[in-house]
Amino acid sequence: MIQKVPIHFSDNIELYIKRIDLIDNQIPGNKYFKLKYNIEEAKKLGKEKLITFGGAYSNHILAVSYAGKRHNLKTYAFIRGEELESKYQTNSQLKIASENGMNFVFVSRSDYREKNKLLERYFREHKESEYYIVPEGGTNSLAVKGTEEILGNDTENYDYICTAVGTGGTLAGITNAKLEHQKVLGFPALKDSEFLVKEIKKYTQNKFELIQEYHFGGYAKKNEKLINFVDEFNKKTNIIIEPIYTGKMMYGVFEEIKKGKFKSGSKILTIHTGGVNQ
Ligand SMILES: Cc1ncc(COP(=O)(O)O)c(C=O)c1O
Known part of the structure; x- marks a missing residue:
């Protein structure tokens, strides 16, 4: 399911969110896609x-x-x-x-x-x-085979696809499945993620971009700005995100919209990869 984020942006920019967090209440978000073919393989191998x-x-x-x-x-x-x-x-x-x-x-x-x-x-x-x-x-090649299925017929009309990044398996699958006209932006939730580019290139030959400025000091680190942003987003949209992965990505997307990163009239699709607020 894709929802429009009910927030007004300048330059006719529209923001959407694909709710893969709702795909399975036990194995939600990107985990569903990353484990799908690994479980199948484990069973096949007995x-x-x-x-x-x-x-x-x-x-x-x-x-x-x-x-x-x-x-x-x-x-x-x-x-x-x-x-x-x-x-x-x-x-x-x-x-x-x-x-x-x-x-x-x-x-x-x-x-x-x-x-x-x-x-x-x-x-x-x-x-x-x-x-x-x-x-x-x-993350392995079977996980990436799964995350390629995050995109589909419903995602064809978006100009940008944005996702949170940990190990990069989700981004790699999305990058493999993107259409020619689509740009993929990844927002690492961890500090010191330079190694990621090489890691992700093991699984994809298509182009992607990592925006490294929104990790807030490292994995699960947060500050008041991020917490307030996530609270406000949750209140305004009724779409619950957490500050560890999806919240940092969403914060980054809002900042990049302000900075003029996206062309006017762009349709931006963010991926709600799930995650729990601890
Ligand atoms: C909720 C959530 N979003 C995004 C990610 C990042 O996924 P990946 O490790 O495939 O980059 C993770 C971590 O695996 C996660 O738990």
Whole structure:
């Protein structure tokens, strides 16, 4: 479903939002598309278990736990931060993931960085052939095959497509599926995202642009300006966005409209990739 954002902009610019956050109440937004073909592949390969990685408050972890439950696959996750082990029940996402049957391995931040080593160590004691590995943030080529389906017949008449960026899998799929006349703009939610361009180019040969100025200091960082913007947007439009991904992207789009980035008369489509306000 695409909604017009009921806010008036100068220069006849019109802003729209594609509500993929509403596609599935357990596996919402981009997660639905990123996991779709990975789950299919895991089943095709006869795997019984999904194993993945994530931080506290990871939408990805929660989505994988629901996907496993739905598809009868056991789920395992390496969680960044040993300190969470004793208190994960107080973390909204991890609590629900655990109730969905997900098993956690809590690891230090330095161990977490070395994902291959973590897996190697884990598989010394567990049967590797039973596991299907879903990368951190869920991005791989099957995820991108899925995110290509975010665009469709309903998105053909928009000049710009804007999305939040974490690992870049969502942006890569959208960039693959865009039409010749469409420009794709990505708004990273993390600081130091220069590596992303190279990462995203692994999955797409089409053109895209990253606008790096709206990360607000890094992942899940926010300030009063952003919080006020998101509150006001939510009140004015009745479309609920959060300040971690979609809120930062939307803030960036509003700023870029003010700066004259978009041609007059443009129709801008933003993607509501889901996400939970913590
Ligand atoms: C709500 C939401 N939007 C956007 C993204 C970014 O997606 P990607 O990692 O594919 O860039 C994420 C993170 O995965 C997310 O949880």
